[in-house]
Amino acid sequence: MTWDELESACGQCERCSLCRTKTNTVFGTGNRQAKLMFVGEAPGEQEDLSGIPFVGAAGKLLDQYLTAVGIEREQVYIANILKCRPPRNRDPLPEEQDACMAYLREQVKLIKPQMIVCLGRISAMRLIRPDFKITKEHGILVRKGNYVMTAVYHPSALLRDMSKREDMYKDMKRIRMYCDEYMAE
């Protein structure tokens, strides 16, 4: 599948009921040759309105962490498990995740990143392990097939709980160090 085919299929998707309540599909943005990919949970209000992932308050905080560790947002690719906003930002339902995962899988196949960073619990439980515990396991690097994977706190969790911010900074620094040491240009 090409990027155009994938984006167009995703834009016309009716595999779950979220297509009836969304404003825009939030496909994903960034460098399609990225070595580093971030995967969040689902679009929020600002993302639904703009069609771009992580542009609301949580996205601005994510940008600050990227800047703090010297990673440019344009260098990486950012997507979500769900491409359409769940009403009132409720957690994605398992059947919505099942319906949407094929798009993310195709994105990963096209990008072939070296490292995938899950943003938050929902993404980590879907992409790393169903019983992933974000409080205990954030920042740990694991190899899964062709990819090195890790999970960090979701930026929305950091907006609610300042005490997690130091851990987030450490985890992001570790990600940056891994990129510098192990990722070929």
Ligand code: URA
């Ligand atoms: N939260 C997410 O998980 N993804 C977004 O794109 C925005 C907020």
